[in-house]
Amino acid sequence: MTKVRKRRILLYAVLVIGVVPTLLPFVWLVRSALMDNNQMFIAPPQWIPRPFEWSNFSGALTAQPFARYFLNTMIIEVFTVIGTLLTCSIAAFSFSRLRWRGRNVVFGILLSGLMLPQAVLLVPTFLMWDAVQAINTYYPLIVPAWLGGAGGGIFNVFLLRQFFLTIPYELDEAAYIDGASPLRVFWQVIVPLSKPALMVVGIFTFIRTWNEFLDPLIYLNDSSKFTLALGLASFQGTYNAQWGYLMAAATATILPIVVLFFFAQRYLIEGVTLTGVKG
Amino acid sequence: MTDEVAIRRTAVTRAARKLRSGVSGQSRLERRWGLLLALPAIIGFVVFSLAPMAVSAVLSLTDWTIGSTPSFVGVDNYVHMFSQDPLFLKSLGVTTYYTLGAVPLTLVVAFAIAMLLNAKVRGLGVYRTIYYLPTLVPSVANAVLWLWIFNPDFGLLNSTLRQLGAPTSNWVFSETAVVPSLILMSSWGFGNIMVIFLAGLQGVPRHLYEAVAIDGGGAWRQFRHVTLPMMTPVLFYNLVTSIIGTFQVFNQAYIMTQGGPNNASTFYVYYLYTTAFTKSEMGYASALAWALFVIVMVITVALFRSSNRWVYYEMGAAR
Numbered sequence: 001m002t003k004v005r006k007r008r009i010l011l012y013a014v015l016v017i018g019v020v021p022t023l024l025p026f027v028w029l030v031r032s033a034l035m036d037n038n039q040m041f042i043a044p045p046q047w048i049p050r051p052f053e054w055s056n057f058s059g060a061l062t063a064q065p066f067a068r069y070f071l072n073t074m075i076i077e078v079f080t081v082i083g084t085l086l087t088c089s090i091a092a093f094s095f096s097r098l099r100w101r102g103r104n105v106v107f108g109i110l111l112s113g114l115m116l117p118q119a120v121l122l123v124p125t126f127l128m129w130d131a132v133q134a135i136n137t138y139y140p141l142i143v144p145a146w147l148g149g150a151g152g153g154i155f156n157v158f159l160l161r162q163f164f165l166t167i168p169y170e171l172d173e174a175a176y177i178d179g180a181s182p183l184r185v186f187w188q189v190i191v192p193l194s195k196p197a198l199m200v201v202g203i204f205t206f207i208r209t210w211n212e213f214l215d216p217l218i219y220l221n222d223s224s225k226f227t228l229a230l231g232l233a234s235f236q237g238t239y240n241a242q243w244g245y246l247m248a249a250a251t252a253t254i255l256p257i258v259v260l261f262f263f264a265q266r267y268l269i270e271g272v273t274l275t276g277v278k279g
Numbered sequence: 280m281t282d283e284v285a286i287r288r289t290a291v292t293r294a295a296r297k298l299r300s301g302v303s304g305q306s307r308l309e310r311r312w313g314l315l316l317a318l319p320a321i322i323g324f325v326v327f328s329l330a331p332m333a334v335s336a337v338l339s340l341t342d343w344t345i346g347s348t349p350s351f352v353g354v355d356n357y358v359h360m361f362s363q364d365p366l367f368l369k370s371l372g373v374t375t376y377y378t379l380g381a382v383p384l385t386l387v388v389a390f391a392i393a394m395l396l397n398a399k400v401r402g403l404g405v406y407r408t409i410y411y412l413p414t415l416v417p418s419v420a421n422a423v424l425w426l427w428i429f430n431p432d433f434g435l436l437n438s439t440l441r442q443l444g445a446p447t448s449n450w451v452f453s454e455t456a457v458v459p460s461l462i463l464m465s466s467w468g469f470g471n472i473m474v475i476f477l478a479g480l481q482g483v484p485r486h487l488y489e490a491v492a493i494d495g496g497g498a499w500r501q502f503r504h505v506t507l508p509m510m511t512p513v514l515f516y517n518l519v520t521s522i523i524g525t526f527q528v529f530n531q532a533y534i535m536t537q538g539g540p541n542n543a544s545t546f547y548v549y550y551l552y553t554t555a556f557t558k559s560e561m562g563y564a565s566a567l568a569w570a571l572f573v574i575v576m577v578i579t580v581a582l583f584r585s586s587n588r589w590v591y592y593e594m595g596a597a598r
Contacts (some may be wrong), residue, residue: 007498008400015395019409025467026412029424029433045438091320099306100313110320113328115519119312119527119548120568124331124338125556140585148320150327177306182312211417213530219558229419233534236423243427250420257415265408 029195029254040243058250060235065243066252068224069231076141076227077209082203083145084153085198091148092160093186107161110154118152119214126218137189140219141212149205156201163197164190199267203260210257228253245270332572339566345559356566367567370550373458373573377546380462380513380526386517389469393476394506409478414470422534425464426451429535452534454543461531461544472517479513480506511590519582526575547571 027047032040033056034049061067082212094100095107129140148157167190175185191198214228223234232253239245261268289478326340339356341348378468392410394401416424429450437447452458487505496504533536538545538553549569581585 011395011398011400015400016408018392018395023412024435025424025428028428031578032427041433043433043438044442044474045433045435088322094313094316098309098313098316099288100310101363102312103317106317106321110324113324115523115579116328117523117527117571119336119529119551120572121328122551123561123564124334125327125567126555127334127338127561128326128331143326147323147326148317149324153323154320155320171312176308179426182308182316186316198316207415211419213419213533214552217533220503229417232419234421236419236426236534245432246423247427250423253420254416257417260416261411262408275500277463 013082022169029247032243033251035244037244053244056244057252060239060242060245060248061238061252063236064231065224066231066249069226072225073210073227073229075137077206079138080140081202083228084141084149084156085202087146088153088201089158089160089194089198090186090189092157092164093182095157096161096164097169097185097190098182102256110148111158113154114152114158115202119234122214122218130202130209135219136221136225137219141215145205146221150272156205160194160197163194167193174270196267199264203268204227205256216224287485335565338562341562343560343562345561349562352562357565357570359563360570361567366542366545367549367570370545370547373543374498374526374528376440377462377465377528378522380459381465381525382521384462384466385469385472385521386514388466389472389474389517390510390514391402392469393473393480395479396473396477402451404576410473413467413469418530420469420535422531423486424533425527431462451544452540457540457544461528461535465525466529470515472521475517478512479510483509508591512592515582515586515590519579522578523559523575524581526571539591571580 022074031049032055032254034052035046035056036049036051036053039050067083082224095103101163107167125140126135129135134140145153148154171189172185211229212227213229213233215227216227217233220230225236232249234251237248281421291471333531338349340351340353342352342355350385354575398408400406405500429452431447431449431452434450436450440447448456448460451457487509488501491501491505525550529552532544532546532549533552536544538549547567550566551567554560554567
C-alpha cells in the first residue's frame with residue numbers, strides 16, 4: 001500500500017514538473033508580447049509586465065495588414081476544409097462500403113503516396129501551376145483539397161475508411177432495398193453516423209492549413225494575398241529586433257488555433273479514440 | 280383461410296424476388312458508383328503525386344534553368360551531386376544529424392509523457408491539454424518564438440543559464456550548436472506523436488498486466504514484457520513517419536537561420552528550395568528531389584525489413 005502510494009506521489013510530481021518546460025515558452029511568449037522595450041531587456045529577466053504594453057498588439061497588427069492576412073487565411077481554410085471533408089469522405093465511402101473490382105489494389109496504391117516526401121513534388125507541381133498561370137492565386141493551395149486532399153490527404157481517407165468500417169452494413173442494405181442510390185446512402189446513412197470522425201478530419205485539416213508555410217511561400221507573391229503564416233514570416237524579416245511586436249504578432253497567430261482547440265477538444269479526443277489510430 | 284395463406288405466400292415471394300433483384304442490381308450499382316466516387320482521390324493521386332514524380336524524373340536529366348532552353352544531360356546532375364557539390368553532401372549530413380537527434384529524443388519524450396498520461400490521475404484532462412498545447416503552435420510562430428528564446432543576449436535560455444551561473448551558448452547562431460539547438464526545439468513539438476502513443480497504450484489489454492502481476496512481476500517487468508512489445512507497431516509507425524518528417528525540415532532553416540551559420544543548418548529541403556526558387560535551377564533541383572526520394576525510400580524499406588525482427592503483431596490482427 002505504501003509502495004503504491006509512493007509511486008502515485010512520484011507520478012504526480014513528474015506530471016507537475018513536466019508542465020514547467022512545456023508551458024515556459026508560452027509564458028515567455030506572452031510576457032514578451034505584453035512588455036515594453038525598457039523592461040524586456042533587463043537582466044535577470046522580469047516575468048510580470050509593468051505596465052502591460054497592449055500597444056504591442058495594436059502596433060504589430062497594424063504595421064502589416066494582419067487583418068487582411070487573417071481574411072486570406074480564412075478564405076483558404078473554408079475551401080480547403082470543405083473540399084477535404086467532401087472528397088475524402090466520399091472516397092472513403094467507396095473504399096469501405098462499395099464493392100468494385102480492383103478496389104483494394106487502388107486503395108493500396110493511393111496509400112503508398114503517404115510514404116512520398118511531399119518536398120520531392122515541389123518543383124514539378126510548381127511548374128504545373130505555372131503552366132496554367134495559377135501562380136499568385138489560391139488555386140494551388142485549394143484545388144488539391146478537392147481531389148481527395150491529394151498528397152498527404154489520403155491519410156484522411158484512411159482514417160475515415162477505418163471509421164466507416166465500424167458501421168453495420170445492414171443499414172446500407174436496408175436503404176438500398178428502399179431504392180436508395182449509393183450517394184444517398186452515403187449522405188443520409190453514413191455521414192450522419194460519422195460526425196465524430198468527420199469532426200477530427202475537419203479540425204486537423206484546419207490546423208494543418210493554418211500552419212502551412214512552404215506552399216504559400218512558393219505560390220503567393222503579392223503581400224496582399226499572404227496568409228497569416230506567410231505574413232508573420234515577412235514581418236519577422238522586417239522587424240527582426242522588435243521583440244515586443246514580434247511576440248505580439250506570433251501570439252495573434254497562435255491564439256485562434258488554441259481557442260479552436262479548447263472548443264473542439266472533446267470531439268478530438270472522442271474521435272481519435274474512435275478512429276483508433278494504430279499501427 | 281387458404282386464400283389468406285396464398286396471398287401471404289405471394290407477398291413473401293414477391294418481397295424475396297425484389298430483394299434478390301435488388302441485390303444483383305445493387306452489385307452493378309456498386310461497381311458503377313464505386314469507381315466514380317473514388318475518382319477525385321484517384322485523379323488527385325495521379326495529378327499531384329504520380330505525374331509530378333514522372334515530370335521531375337525527366338527534368339532531373341536536363342540542365343534546365345528558368346529562362347533558358349533545357350538540354351538533355353543524362354545523369355550529369357547526379358554525378359555532379361556526388362562528386363562536385365559539397366553543399367549536397369553537407370545538407371545531407373546536416374539533415375541526417377538532425378534526424379538522428381530529433382527522432383529518438385522526440386519519440387522518447389512523447390512515449391514517456393504518454394505513459395504518464397495513461398495513468399489514472401486526478402485532473403487528467405487538464406494535463407493532457409497542457410502537454411498537447413505546444414503542438415498547436417503554428418510552425419512559423421514557433422520559429423519566431425524560439426528565435427527569441429535562443430537570443431544570446433536576452434533570450435530565455437541564456438538569461439536562465441546566467442542566473443544559475445551555468446555556461447551560456449550562442450544556440451542557433453553558433454555553427455556547432457545550431458543543429459543541437461533545433462533538435463532541442465523539435466522536442467517541444469512531441470504532442471501529435473504522444474497522442475498516437477496514448478491511443479496505442481489504451482489498446483493494451485489489461486489482462487496482460489494482470490498476468491505479469493500474478494507471476495510476481497513489478498512495474499518494470501510489466502513495461503518490459505507487456506507495454507513495450509505491445510507498443511512496437513505504434514512505435515514503428517511513429518518512427519517511420521517521424522523520419523520522413525525530419526528529412527523535410529524547412530521552416531526552421533528558412534525563418535531562423537537561413538541555412539547558416541556557414542551552412543551548418545542547410546537542411547536538404549532548404550537547399551532544394553534555394554536551388555529551385557532562388558537560383559532557378561529546376562533541372563538540378565529535380566535531381567536533388569529524386570535523390571531525396573530514393574534516400575527516404577531506402578530508409579523506409581530498411582525499416583520495414585527490420586520490422587519483422589522487433590515489431591510484434593498480434594495474431595489475427597491482420598485482416
